[in-house]
Amino acid sequence: MQTAKKGDQVKVHYTGKLTDGTIFDSSEGREPLAFEVGAGMMIKGFDAAVDGMEVGAKVTAEIPAAEAYGESREDMIFDVPKTNLPPDMVAEVGQQLAMSQPNGQQVPVKVKEVHEDKVVIDANHDLAGKDLIFDIELVAIG
Template identity: 50%
Template sequence: MAQAKSGDTVQVHYTGTLSDGTIFDSSEGRSPLEFTVGSGQVIKGFDDGITGMNQGEKKTINIPVEDAYGPANEDMIFTLERSDIPADIPLELGMTLNMHEDGNPRPIPVIIRSLTDTHVTLDANHPLAGQDLTFAIELVGVKSPSGLIL
């Protein structure tokens, strides 16, 4: 039976939950997630959890903050004057906005964390930063770097 190792391309079905049991992502009803083990395409804890699994195996992995999206960085939370945001953009607590830095063509997603009549507090951390994560996973396919289905 094929065992996942660094360099293999794997297909995985998963359900990701937070410590309170809230599901934040799942492949249910979709194609399995495909990635190359050890390539950095997924968070370290997920990569490490797949390594050594056998095709068809199911397990639950617990990923601490450090091996997930890291701790929340307070320097990435900032407050703007509400008047600095165009009036035609509706603002709601928890909403994600895309900001653009001068000279950077890629938008930076920020989450509205606080809203007053005069100020808006935005958080540019990854939405899962500061969270321990749990994944129920099933390894459904393994292909070696040569393309052979193991």
């Protein structure tokens, strides 16, 4: 039987969970996720789990934070003076924002703290610093 290898186009169904069992994403009820194995389109641990699977196989992959979205980094948390925010904006903890990088790319960020003169912004991925568990089923190669 054919096994998935680097360079193959594959389709998978998956459920992503935190270590406490909380589901954060799933392809259930949707089309399978399509990607190229080893092309860097997926987090490292997910890619590695699919590499070598046979069509129809199911695997549960426990992926440490370092092979998922990385560790939460302090240098990705920074202060922004309120004077740099739009004048009509009322910042709230947990609020999702988008920041523009010098190249024009939009980066999702979250308001971590709100103070009188500044807001603390966290640009880490929501799943940074978290170990993840994925139930994966390989449904097609090619």
